Amino acid sequence: MTWLNAILQGILLGGFYALFACGLSLLFGVMGIINLAHGDFAVIAGYVAVVLVPSTHLPMVWGFLVVVPIFALGGYLLQRTLFQTALSRGDPLTILLVTFGLSIITENALLQAFTANGQSINIGGIIADSINPNNVISISDVSLAVLIVAVVLLAGLQLMLSRTSMGRQIRAVADDREAAELVGIDHRHVFGIAAAIALATVALAGLASGMISEFAPTTGTSNLLFAFEAVVIGGIGSLWGTLVGGIVLGIAQQIGAQINPAYQILAGHVVFLAVLAFRSRGLFAVREAA
Amino acid sequence: MSAPSGLLPLDALDSRGSYRVRRSARPSGWLIPVALGVVVLLAFMPGIVSSGDTSLLINVFVLLTISTMWNLLAGYAGMVSIGQQAFIGLGAYAVVVGSINGMEPFTVIPIAAVVSALIAIPISLLVFRTKGGYFAIATWVVASAAQLVISSITSIGGGTGHPIPGLSSLSPSQFANISYWSALAVVVIALAISYLVLRSRLGLVLAAVRDDEDGARAAGARVVLARHAVFLVAALGCGAAGAVLAVSQLQVQPASAFSVQWSAEIIFVTLIGGMGTMEGPIIGTIIYFALQQNLAQHGAWYLIIVGAVAVAVAIWFPRGLWGTLTKRLRFEFFPVGYVVAPDKRVATRLRVPESAPETAVAGDR
Numbered sequence: 064m065t066w067l068n069a070i071l072q073g074i075l076l077g078g079f080y081a082l083f084a085c086g087l088s089l090l091f092g093v094m095g096i097i098n099l100a101h102g103d104f105a106v107i108a109g110y111v112a113v114v115l116v117p118s119t120h121l122p123m124v125w126g127f128l129v130v131v132p133i134f135a136l137g138g139y140l141l142q143r144t145l146f147q148t149a150l151s152r153g154d155p156l157t158i159l160l161v162t163f164g165l166s167i168i169t170e171n172a173l174l175q176a177f178t179a180n181g182q183s184i185n186i187g188g189i190i191a192d193s194i195n196p197n198n199v200i201s202i203s204d205v206s207l208a209v210l211i212v213a214v215v216l217l218a219g220l221q222l223m224l225s226r227t228s229m230g231r232q233i234r235a236v237a238d239d240r241e242a243a244e245l246v247g248i249d250h251r252h253v254f255g256i257a258a259a260i261a262l263a264t265v266a267l268a269g270l271a272s273g274m275i276s277e278f279a280p281t282t283g284t285s286n287l288l289f290a291f292e293a294v295v296i297g298g299i300g301s302l303w304g305t306l307v308g309g310i311v312l313g314i315a316q317q318i319g320a321q322i323n324p325a326y327q328i329l330a331g332h333v334v335f336l337a338v339l340a341f342r343s344r345g346l347f348a349v350r351e352a353a
Numbered sequence: 354m355s356a357p358s359g360l361l362p363l364d365a366l367d368s369r370g371s372y373r374v375r376r377s378a379r380p381s382g383w384l385i386p387v388a389l390g391v392v393v394l395l396a397f398m399p400g401i402v403s404s405g406d407t408s409l410l411i412n413v414f415v416l417l418t419i420s421t422m423w424n425l426l427a428g429y430a431g432m433v434s435i436g437q438q439a440f441i442g443l444g445a446y447a448v449v450v451g452s453i454n455g456m457e458p459f460t461v462i463p464i465a466a467v468v469s470a471l472i473a474i475p476i477s478l479l480v481f482r483t484k485g486g487y488f489a490i491a492t493w494v495v496a497s498a499a500q501l502v503i504s505s506i507t508s509i510g511g512g513t514g515h516p517i518p519g520l521s522s523l524s525p526s527q528f529a530n531i532s533y534w535s536a537l538a539v540v541v542i543a544l545a546i547s548y549l550v551l552r553s554r555l556g557l558v559l560a561a562v563r564d565d566e567d568g569a570r571a572a573g574a575r576v577v578l579a580r581h582a583v584f585l586v587a588a589l590g591c592g593a594a595g596a597v598l599a600v601s602q603l604q605v606q607p608a609s610a611f612s613v614q615w616s617a618e619i620i621f622v623t624l625i626g627g628m629g630t631m632e633g634p635i636i637g638t639i640i641y642f643a644l645q646q647n648l649a650q651h652g653a654w655y656l657i658i659v660g661a662v663a664v665a666v667a668i669w670f671p672r673g674l675w676g677t678l679t680k681r682l683r684f685e686f687f688p689v690g691y692v693v694a695p696d697k698r699v700a701t702r703l704r705v706p707e708s709a710p711e712t713a714v715a716g717d718r
Contacts (some may be wrong), residue, residue, distance in 0.1 A: 097486050115549070145664070152671045155485075156433065160624045161615065163662030171653040182669075284613070288497060291490045324503055332498040336479060339491055343482040 064199045070314055071200060071322040077293075078210025079275065084290035085267040086261035087219055092300040093237040093257045094150065096158050100166040101290065102283030103266060107169060108134060108269025109278045110177060112184055123186045123274075139255040141159025146258065147251055166284070171193025173280035182195045182250045184220035184270060209271045214266060216307065220301040233257050237300065292335045297343025306344060312337075359541075370541075383685065392541055399530045407533045411601050413642055414540040415594045419615065420622045420634035421540075421547050422590035428629035430553065430583045431563040436492025437617045439499045440469040440588040441477070442611035444595030449509050449605050452519045459531055462539070462596040470585045470591020477584045493613065500611035514606030517599060532601035539597050542588045547631060550586060551689035555579055563629070621659065625666050628674025629685035636675045 083105065090096040098104075108130050118124040145165075149158040192204040224230035235243040236250045242252060272278060272286065293312050297304025310333050319330020338346065399407050419437055427433045447465035450457045498519045504512040520528060550556050558579040570576055583663035599605045618641065626637025644662070648655035670677045 091486060095486070097489060140450075145668075148668055153667070154671055156427070156624060156628065157671050158669045159433070160620065160667035161664050163620060164660040164667065166618075167660030167663065169659050169660075171656040175653045175657075187650070287491060288490075288613075292494060295487055295490050328504075329498060329501040332494050335494050336491070336498070339483055339487070340479055344488070345487075 064197070066318075066321065067316045068200045070283075071202060073314030073317035074310055075202065075206040075210050076317060077269060077310030078213040079206070079309075080215060080293045080312055081309030082209060082213035082264065082271060083212070083286055084305050084309055084338035085220070085264040085302065086268070087290050088294045088297070088299075088302060089220070089257055089261040089264070091294055092302075093233055094146075094254055095148075096146065096162065097155075097157060098285070099159065099162040100169060100283075101162075101167050102167040102285070102287035103173075103346070104134075104262065104265045104283075105269030105272060106173065106280065106283040108175060108266040108280050109182065109184060111266075112270055112273065113182055123184055124189065126184065127267060127270055130270060131263045134266035135259040135263040138265075139259040140257045141262070142258030143251060147254065150254075152250075168237040170280050170283065174272060177280065179279055179281070181282075182273070183263045185276045185282030186274050190274065205274055207287040209275070212267065212271070213309070216267070217302045217306040220260065220264075224302070229256060238325050239286070245303075254340035290333065292331060295345055296335055296338050298347040301345075301347040311346075366714075373410055384617060388624075392537070394681070396534065407529055408601070409646075411533055411597070412472075412534040413638060414536040415598050416618055416641070417620060417634055417638045418540045418543040418597075419591050420619050420626075420638060421543050422587040422594075422632070423619045424623050424628060424634050425547055425550065425559075425583050426587045427562055428578055428623065428633070429556065429559040430563070430649050431566070432580065433489045434492040434587075435481075435542050435613065436494070436496035436618075437490070437587065437591045438475065438611050438613060438615040439496035440591035441498070441595035441605065441615055442499060442503065443472055444469045444592030444686070445599035445605045445610040446503055446509060447592065448596045448599040449515045450519060451579045451662055452517050453515075454508070455519070457541070458517050458519050458600045459535055459711070462535055462579055466593035466595035469588040469595070471587030472493070473585050477581055477589075477637065481580065481584075489592060491702060493616070496533040496611055496613070496616075504607045505612070505705075510605075512607060513610075516604040520603065520638045532597070536601065537599045539590075539593045543593070544592070544631070546586065548689065550583070551631065551687075556689060560714050619662055624673055625662065627676030627700070630675050630679060631689060632675045633673050637673070640674070650671060 066289065083230050084170060086104075087098060090101075111130050111302060112123070114127040115129055116123055117127055121128065145161060149161040152280050158311040186205075190203075194204065194207070212287055220232075223288045224234060232243070232248050232253050233256070235246075236248060240250050243253075269278070293309040294305055295308070296311055297306070297308030313333060315334035316327045316331040319333075320327035322330070395410075398410060402410075419441060423434065423437055426437075444465040447468040448458055448461045451461035451464060454462075476495055480488060480495060483491045503509070509515050551559075558569065558574045559577070561572065561574055562576050562579060566576060567670065595610060599610070622637035622641050623634050624637070625640055626635065627633030640662075641659075644655070646658060648658060666673065672680065
């Protein structure tokens with residue numbers, strides 16, 4: 064029963080990783096951007112919630128109504144200005160260095176403004192609620208909600224990409240930018256929309272992380288590697304893959320932790336490397352890596 | 354990866370007369386004397402400057418060593434690794450293991466470098482299954498996994514780290530001097546190896562792969578072999594740097610030896626200076642430490658400036674500072690590129706000849 068519990072906890076953790084990795088997967092899959100500032104953007108979302116939401120008199124749980132639109136707009140603007148300029152240089156390393164610089168700037172600006180103390184998003188008693196089918200298994204309501212949000216979000220985005228006009232445009236630009244331009248798609252606008260969606264999901268991930276645990280200016284990078292692992296295990300260009308990748312990683316980590324708490328992260332790495340060894344493009348890749 | 358803008362357009366190779374392929378700059382007769390002079394001057398530094406400055410210079414040499422190695426990987430072989438800290442940490446821990454077993458810590462440094470390179474062989478077999486962004490992330494995961502494995506071995510200190518034994522016989526000034534000279538030796542050897550590799554057939558293959566992998570394969574370049582070779586050289590250099598760091602700091606901690614912060618510094622230094630030039634990491638390292646020395650007392654603001662410099666250079670000087678400068682001045686301190694020019698001496702700068710790179714160089718050397 065403890066093993067079953069480890070797998071269930073792994074799925075819940077995997078839901079969080081998938082939510083966290085969603086925006087990374089979109090930027091990586093559509094624009095080939097390895098966004099090293101991704102984790103820091105999530106931390107910013109936490110601080111925005113802590114600072115802005117109390118003045119709106121909304122309950123903290125509804126904070127995403129404030130933060131997500133701000134991030135979507137910010138994502139569009141960031142893409143149309145800085146990221147687009149960096150992408151237009153034609154070298155993938157330019158954008159890597161830009162996001163790396165943004166990461167350093169963000170962490171230290173937050174440090175300057177909010178000190179290194181940890182904060183969390185206080186949502187009251189809900190955080191302690193859980194479903195307990197027996198005395199071993201305990202499923203936290205909030206973690207379950209995060210998993211459901213992740214599944215709905217990734218499924219919704221996958222459907223959006225495959226069924227809607229904007230989704231087709233995003234895929235067209237991701238596959239062949241010049242050809243997409245030839246048929247009249249403005250790739251800069253499409254990239255902007257993709258970045259807006261990506262940043263909106265980052266905001267959700269940041270809020271989820273702030274509710275489940277603490278955040279501080281420098282905690283952003285700690286989840287970044289796991290998010291990258293989820294994206295790569297799943298395969299570039301597939302949001303379903305990112306969901307599965309997150310859950311595979313979560314289960315691997317929880318089973319590792321069950322064997323020995325020191326092995327939690329190592330077990331995730333081993334599964335990641337095993338996936339690379341046997342399926343070097345990830346489980347559900349639709350495209351070569353950028 | 355796209356071709357750099359320095360590549361000669363095909364239509365420039367018209368049918369007028371014959372062409373020569375030669376070095377992008379004259380093999381500067383004064384390179385060796387100047388380089389030797391600088392090295393000799395640096396070797397006498399411990400007698401001139403304070404001990405605080407020599408320990409700063411050790412850090413400069415270590416960062417320059419690992420950045421030069423990363424530049425070989427990313428700038429010439431097109432393999433962007435975020436995991437070179439794996440080999441820094443492994444080199445450092447090779448010193449721990451060697452000195453626990455009674456070896457003289459300073460003599461372990463070359464052994465640690467070789468150990469790092471040997472461990473790089475199985476790692477390369479795994480990470481070479483990937484490329485591009487996948488490769489970057491895979492190397493990062495390998496480094497994190499290496500840290501976790503080392504942290505779980507209690508006999509070398511586990512997660513808290515281990516001091517380096519066997520150095521108590523040296524006086525503080527002897528220790529400081531030998532540490533400094535070790536670091537200097539490692540960085541000089543790293544730069545020399547980098548220069549020789551880049552001027553060799555291997556360097557030509559690497560540059561060809563970076564500019565056009567399919568073209569290089571079609572021209573008969575042994576791409577996979579070249580990549581493995583440069584990955585091992587980079588592991589060797591990073592292992593030596595990690596070993597120097599371990600000895601000079603008298604202790605090793607897994608969290609700092611395997612820190613991804615190393616990759617951050619390497620990327621900053623190399624891209625600021627100019628990737629794909631030998632001078633780039635040197636310029637970048639100088640800028641990095643100049644910023645640090647002048648601004649570090651401002652705490653967070655210093656790092657905000659470092660981040661802003663990174664963004665600004667990436668946007669406005671995508672070839673890095675040296676890359677931008679050398680394109681204007683057509684000067685190289687370390688001439689490792691090539692030019693193709695009509696025999697009339699109308700030189701057009703070119704990194705790699707357009708066709709059959711290997712025969713081209715064989716005829717020219």
